[in-house]
Amino acid sequence: MKTNLKEWKSGVNNGIPIAMGYFAVSFTFGILAKQAGLNPFEAVLMSVTNLTSAGQFAGLTLLSGAAAIVEIVMTQFIINSRYFLMSFALSQKINPNTSIFHRMTMAYGITDEVFGVSIALPRKLSPYYTYGVMSVAIPGWALGTLLGVISGNILPPRLISALSIALYGMLLAVIIPPAKGNKILSGLIVVSMGMSLIFAELPILSSISSGLKIIVLTFVIAGFAAIVFPVKEHAYE
Structure with a gap:
């Protein structure tokens, strides 16, 4: 139990920078969701059930263009297929006896950044470490979306454009330390x-x-x- 709690706390510490980056990016998504006609509940629901910036932004574009459901589903499948590969990679770092419940819960929260900090661990991966990262990263993404929808069109275009590049800075922060x-x-x-x-x-x-x-x-x-x-x-x- 103590080991699991320690792993969870370690994940939380490493997940805080991700949550901050997610907040900035999802804030922009929330603004665009408002412009696309989504209400706060719909936008937040989209964020907590489809944890992917590329997929969500693409989804908004398709929804705005009144695309067919089949087209939306296929687009999301293609864009998010990379998470299959990330899950395969992480499955090699966890204990072979890890239950299907833990595997499925981890799979739900796998994003580029959660994968990055999880795969970079120089030891076997505990599900509780990933849970720790998820427990701050996912709320950060959802909260940013909510506040973005509420803000609507208040912010100037330049600020929205600046926020949109936050994701790339966050990705660099994930890959640079292990590469040193x-x-x-x-x-x-x-x-x-x-x-x-x-x-x-x-x-x-x-x-x-x-x-x-x-x-x-x-x-x-x-x-x-x-x-x-x-x-x-x-x-x-």
Whole structure:
């Protein structure tokens, strides 16, 4: 019990910066949700049931354009498919005897940032650590959404634009610390950035959806790294 509580507290401490970043990003989402015609309940419900900034912003665009339900579902499936890969990766760090309840609860709260701090732990992953991160990150996302909807169109466009880049700063804060002193990880980050640029600039590749791009790049880069630079099992013990 004490170990679980310690793991949870550790997760909370590492989740506070994520919650702050989520608040800024979801505040912008809340403003856009208000403009799209969603009320506070609908916007917050969307945030707590679909924990993905890319998916939610894309969903708003589709809702505003009166897209068909099938189109919305397929778009969300493609954009959020990367979480399958993240869950697969985290499943290798937890105890094989972890119950299905813990696995499903962890899977619900997996986002890019929650995955980042969880996979970066230099030890086996306890579900309670991830619960700690989730317990502050998810409320931060929901609260930002609520206040954004309430604020409506009060804030000036420049401030809204500034808030929209908070997510990228948060992602950098997740990947930079583990990369320090790790040449392999640093190199993979640079390769990822280079390949992402190629996918964005080449006409034949730029038309691919952002979710599918992430899946392809993850399979290629992570697969290459796993084969060439495998991590020994005892590294997390």
